[in-house]
Amino acid sequence: MKKAKRSVLIADRVADHTITIGGILVIVAVLAIMVFLIQQALPLFKAGHVTSRVAYDLDAGSEPVAAMAMDEHKTFAVVLLTDGNVIAVHAKTGTRLSSAAADFQGKEITSSATTSDRSSMALGFSDGTIRLARIDFPSAVIPSSELPAGLHKLDDRDLTDGSSVYSRVPGNQYRHISTEIRMEDPLAVSESGKPIVALDCNAGGEAERQTRAFVAVDSNGLATLNTAYGSLNLLTGETRTTVEQTRLPQIPGGVELHAVALTPASGMVLIAGKNGDVYRYNTSDTNAPVLAETTRVLPEGVDLTVFGFLLGGQSLVVGGTDGSLNIFFLLDRDAANTTDGRMLLRTREFERGGSSFVRFDPSPQGKSFAIAEASGALKVIHGTSQKTLMSFTPDSGVAEYRRILLAPRLDGLMAVGSDGRAHFWEFSVPHPETTFGALFRKVWYEGHPEPTFTWQSSAATDEYESKFSLVPLIFGTIKAAFYSLLFAIPIAILGAIYTSEFVHHRMRSVIKPAMEMMVSLPSVVLGFVAALVLAPIVETWIAAVILAFFVIPLALITTAYLWQLLPLRIALRLEGVPKFCLISLTVIAATYGAYRMGPVFEDLFFAGDFKSWLNGSRGSPEPFLFLLFMPVSLIAIGLLASRLRGSRRGDRPEARVHTRAGRIRPAMVDIVRWLVMLMGAALCSYGISRMLGSLGLDARGSLVDTYVQRNTLVVGFAMGFAVIPVIYTIAEDALNSVPEHLRAASLACGATRWQTAIHVVLPTAISGVFSAVMIGMGRAVGETMIVVMSAGNTPIMDINVFNGLRALSATIAVELPEAVKNGTLYRILFLAGLVLFSMTFVINTVAELVRIRFRKRAMQL
């Protein structure tokens, strides 16, 4: 036996291994991308974790706590007692640091409030006065060489000189933090000098011209809305405060007050009684406040325990003695029986606690809040996602807390117990606002009239809450792909059939490479052209564009019909280039016709102006319905006619060899038949549109409503251009690879080339054509630059083809550069990438499965 050459064997072995390794590497790479995306997105769904916990005695006596504060770095914890004593401790260790007590001249603090950003606080006293105060933590970074002598160690990071703290920070530097309590002069608020029993305050304005508003209720039940205008004298550095006071309408007698709340722009004051009655004052006109609404936020017999706003003053958190915890919004409602047409509505319900919630502290960052149960259990919850971020139970089994405080960066929680023990937990919740529901289900955001899918990742203010629903983006992606495929599939597949079955092969060898070259057209160029050239043209000539959708196919069909009436001798001579030119000419002529007829068409169907017709300001709905039902009824009538004809004439038409004589008459019959069918369809769709119109049905407002320049029609055109060559090339290859002997068999049966193409070639190549469509769809789904540039990027869910959209891919491209690394948006964009990846993965898998199914039929060929 002859042996194979050694070198051949080696080459074979090497090739074998190279290919195997290459293939495995490709699979590994794809899997690695997927694993990477999952790994980036997964932390979004994780709850927080505790990083450290301590508890220490505060030596705070039994005085109630009036206020607490903590700096951003969780170095200091400052507790202000009602008698004016200030306890400053090193939060991590509990080491007492010295700080000056505030002098209240023997007056007790009877109520207190902190602004939602914690920049300032208001303290109400027993003599009916109020002092505005601040607890600041001035900090500076100094090099280690400037560290003063005589410091002693607090822990492995911090040093202290007894009153301030030096924390080591990277780069051999120290951060010097101290505390500073500033009290402003007392402001007399209660006319009768009665103690202030409830207080809420808010800060606004600029640094030089700060406005602080506070609402105070004295023990007589007199409620006042006060606005303190501070003006800083730039020369002396002194601040002058002037106060404007407005009395709110009297609260009904016998109300035992629980709390008062004020919205940031001072537009609304809520006064809550212990029994759950809430009095809402509309104070948008500060000179004339009105009691707008009296309502109950709790069931009968349940008392109020928690009442306060989350950051932004839109979500009102309400807790009752029955352990319930709810969030209320103030919303416009037609049913509202109030003076301003708005009412407090319960929008979110939280899981009931084992006992009632008694202490509440909103986070100055985002919509999270801390809440303490009467049993001593503590929770940190995100208001919008309703995710329980953290829950704690102290080891010592504290019965009650005097006060709880969330660290400014939502990374710590301090609770001061009635026994004087302080518990301090440090934790980390990087993504409090994301849950599966927040990303994929409807969420009732603050100020929205109902739950919605909203994508709105950033805004100008800190109080703003990012809205991360991926649904509008997925919808946008599918919408863009759907409309572009609607445009691309018929053209690409008919084009493929044309070149593979009808065109002379010399022509084909020109057309196909030309189409393939279109694939290499950079999509950014397409998007650019679409946005800056196509979009204005389509906008100007919108009626003509709509008309062209009807005129061009009709013109082509008519030309094709007339062509086959040509005497064969002439037809054969003109086959090839002249015929191709004729087709092109037809398209050009039809386009020109549509362009000329556009204004007339607009007059006739859209009352002269499409855009104002579209937004409903003029015109009637029938003409558009007529256009919509025209193709449908034409197809229906065509089917009906062919069915009737088919059954009437059961036997075969007689095959004739020679047909010169009988050519004109059947042609006339055909024309008449088509005209009758067209008329019938027009009549039918006219009837339907009149009927639907009289029923009050209008496509405007649902199917179409507004027109924006960067719309889906433009995207469809531009993306069609990107997708057509892909579908065309693959479909053409598939059609072309159908064995010639099947075409021969069909033609020998007396089928025309069209019948052969439709009944034999297309069904045989359907698996290839299908995968062409699917690959085109994959391209459309993943396509980025075209949608970025021409889709308008509005994350709305509207099937209207004249409206814009925002696709997943475009969102990633546009927002990733401004997303903070490892931030919520950053991870959500990775999740969007994962969703996109899964979509294309699913599309391709389905395509492959269907393709295999189809291919089984044609496998033995």
Add this chain to the structure above:
Amino acid sequence: MVDSRVTYTESLETINYPKHGGRGVVIEIKDFSLWYGHQQALFNNTLSIERGLVTALIGPSGCGKSTLIRSLNRMNDLIDGLRTQGQIHFSDENIYNPNVDVIGLRKRMGMVFQKPNPFPMTISENVTYPLKVDGIRDRRLLDETAEKALRAAALWDEVKERLHANALGLSGGQQQRLCIARAIAGDPEVLLMDEPCSALDPLATAKIEDLIYQLRGQYTIIIVTHNMQQAARVSDNTAFMYLGKLIEYGDTRTIFTNPKHGRTQDYVTGRFG
């Protein structure tokens, strides 16, 4: 391709013996020549096909017999650069007249190809394809035609249980009979068979030959074959072609037992081919 090593000194005149006893001429080929581009494939062929009989075209590879049979239903039209001269009359019409309806012509001439070529559809869809092409959707008529054609092609008993199974699941011989059934379903006058058994095993071949024998009389059958025994078994008339020319045409028995022409003699006795 033409084997140019075989050379003959005798003149290449056609010896034509139209057989008497048929029911008249159905196809008349008059002085027909054909070129593929610059290469001439058929040289001035003249012959008459008689109605209701089986006519075999024999000859060595590349002699033009397939070209000739494909010229009859103008399947050659699909080939680029084709040129013809002369006439082929079918029912007193010249089918190369430019005004001829080729589709109508093909409906009247069923064709069976060398390789079984059923469509990747069900068996009944395959058989009723010619009717579908004519726009007939009457379910009853389609079923009747399918049964009739399958019976005529001696396939009914084998497939009646699985008319809706894919035709590609049939064996090669069954597939070829299905193709014959399909050709018959269109109710043609002429059946053109281009080496219908060359891809089949002897058993399947025997069945096809039986079938041709049964169809004889109902249809005018023209069969191209390489197999001289087959030609001898199934045909009434035989035409021997060589190098694109019709050498001898006549009664099959005469051609095989007493050919007038030396090359025919050499070919039928297996001295070349």
